[in-house]
Amino acid sequence: MASEDIPFDKRFDLAPETVDEVAPGVRRVLANNPSPFTFKGTLSYIVGRGKVAIIDPGPLDDTHIAALLDAVRGETVTHVFVTHTHRDHSPAVPKIKAATGALVLAQGPHRAARPLHVGEAPRLDASNDTEFHPDRALADGEIVSGAGWTIEAVATPGHTANHMAYALKEAALIFSGDHVMAWSTPVVAPPDGAMSDYMASLHKLAGRSEATYLPGHGGPVRDAPRFVAHYIRHRQGREASILHRLAKGEADIPTLVRAIYIGLDPRLVRAAGLSVLAHLEDLCARGLVATDGEPSIEGRFRLA
Numbered sequence: 001m002a003s004e005d006i007p008f009d010k011r012f013d014l015a016p017e018t019v020d021e022v023a024p025g026v027r028r029v030l031a032n033n034p035s036p037f038t039f040k041g042t043l044s045y046i047v048g049r050g051k052v053a054i055i056d057p058g059p060l061d062d063t064h065i066a067a068l069l070d071a072v073r074g075e076t077v078t079h080v081f082v083t084h085t086h087r088d089h090s091p092a093v094p095k096i097k098a099a100t101g102a103l104v105l106a107q108g109p110h111r112a113a114r115p116l117h118v119g120e121a122p123r124l125d126a127s128n129d130t131e132f133h134p135d136r137a138l139a140d141g142e143i144v145s146g147a148g149w150t151i152e153a154v155a156t157p158g159h160t161a162n163h164m165a166y167a168l169k170e171a172a173l174i175f176s177g178d179h180v181m182a183w184s185t186p187v188v189a190p191p192d193g194a195m196s197d198y199m200a201s202l203h204k205l206a207g208r209s210e211a212t213y214l215p216g217h218g219g220p221v222r223d224a225p226r227f228v229a230h231y232i233r234h235r236q237g238r239e240a241s242i243l244h245r246l247a248k249g250e251a252d253i254p255t256l257v258r259a260i261y262i263g264l265d266p267r268l269v270r271a272a273g274l275s276v277l278a279h280l281e282d283l284c285a286r287g288l289v290a291t292d293g294e295p296s297i298e299g300r301f302r303l304a
């Protein structure tokens with residue numbers, strides 16, 4: 001979501017389905033799936049030379065799959081890593097695996113961050129790739145080595161419960177998926193996402209030394225620990241705005257969205273409502289806010 005308190009960098013001029021080297025030993029290919037949620041499109045990364053790994057094969061788009069396979073022509077794809085199971089990141093996996101025989105690694109299949117409440121549907125279900133299954137599930141901190149590269153799995157739940165970032169040891173950088181991006185903050189939408197997990201994952205990255213992140217959308221994040229600190233302060237600011245509004249009286253989520261998001265792109269109103277719900281779930285769990293029954297998108301909220 002757009003916000004003025006984070007030093008966003010929206011420069012990004014890569015053409016779809018072309019290959020460029022974004023960091024030493026790291027190439028990227030942009031899928032042609034731009035949207036308010038994907039910016040210019042999803043980035044697939046290629047790590048190494050000769051025997052390579054692919055991070056996030058991307059959407060089920062034959063042009064993108066062909067471009068990605070073209071980019072590694074004459075090389076062997078030994079591993080595929082998936083950051084999370086949204087439909088712009090993982091549905092190309094079966095075709096890339098069939099063409100290359102690569103081992104597919106991820107935290108696990110898609111799952112919600114918490115059990116569904118009675119009558120509740122997974123709200124962004126159309127965006128989930130529920131078909132995805134890794135060949136091998138990765139644990140937090142697990143190291144995977146290939147030909148000339150070493151990758152550490154960094155569990156970063158929040159945007160999705162199974163979100164994983166990947167640290168490339170040789171280049172001291174992190175493939176941050178949708179967890180941290182230079183152009184925007186990600187949507188954190190219950191029940192697939194959870195604000196408490198997301199904040200814990202930000203604090204986890206803030207304690208790491210890697211200065212550069214390569215996200216799933218948009219250009220590199222530079223000065224990453226400082227940028228992550230801005231992300232944390234931004235969410236703390238959102239939380240403070242919600243509490244400030246509730247101090248004036250009980251409110252529903254549309255009222256809170258209008259009070260908090262000024263000049264919001266109309267296409268993002270629903271996602272903003274879900275982000276506010278994510279904050280309210282967290283605030284209710286911490287005993288700061290109350291509602292009747294489980295926190296829900298239709299609920300009314302008040303200070304506890």
Ligand SMILES: [Zn+2]
Nearest residue numbers: 084086159178
């Ligand atoms: Zn995503």
